[in-house]
Amino acid sequence: MPIDKEFRKRWNCTGEHSGHPVWVSPDGSECIHGKTAGVHLASCNGCMKCVPACPTKVFSVWLSPDHGRVVDPVRDADCILCLVCEVVCPRNAIHIERESGSSETLDSLLRGA
Ligand code: SF4
Ligand code: SF4
Numbered sequence: 001m002p003i004d005k006e007f008r009k010r011w012n013c014t015g016e017h018s019g020h021p022v023w024v025s026p027d028g029s030e031c032i033h034g035k036t037a038g039v040h041l042a043s044c045n046g047c048m049k050c051v052p053a054c055p056t057k058v059f060s061v062w063l064s065p066d067h068g069r070v071v072d073p074v075r076d077a078d079c080i081l082c083l084v085c086e087v088v089c090p091r092n093a094i095h096i097e098r099e100s101g102s103s104e105t106l107d108s109l110l111r112g113a
Contacts, residue, residue, distance in 0.1 A: 002092035034073035
């Protein structure tokens with residue numbers, strides 16, 4: 001199940017973990033860590049492809065009590081919006097916040113359209 005790209009509007013921000021916000025789905029069953037670089041923990045399989053791919057080292061491995069080995073966006077504030085992590089993630093577990101007005105352009109570039 002991919003990350004809900006609208007989580008910043010639809011999900012509830014319930015707290016903080018390692019300096020980034022934690023969001024909980026409307027039914028309370030799922031969570032996303034991070035704001036600029038959001039990681040849907042239930043989608044992440046811990047493959048670690050995003051860790052070396054990120055130029056600013058946003059992600060670190062984390063043994064989550066509920067999801068096991070996943071990544072946590074511990075340096076969320078250092079994200080430079082390059083979108084490499086979205087490209088390399090095989091599970092669509094990451095969503096990067098789009099700057100106002102850039103969403104359609106960036107999404108079409110990612111699709112190769
Ligand atoms: S968009 Fe780029 S800088 Fe931001 S978390 Fe992903 S790979 Fe790192
Ligand atoms: S690339 Fe995706 S699935 Fe792999 S560790 Fe990163 S967020 Fe998780």
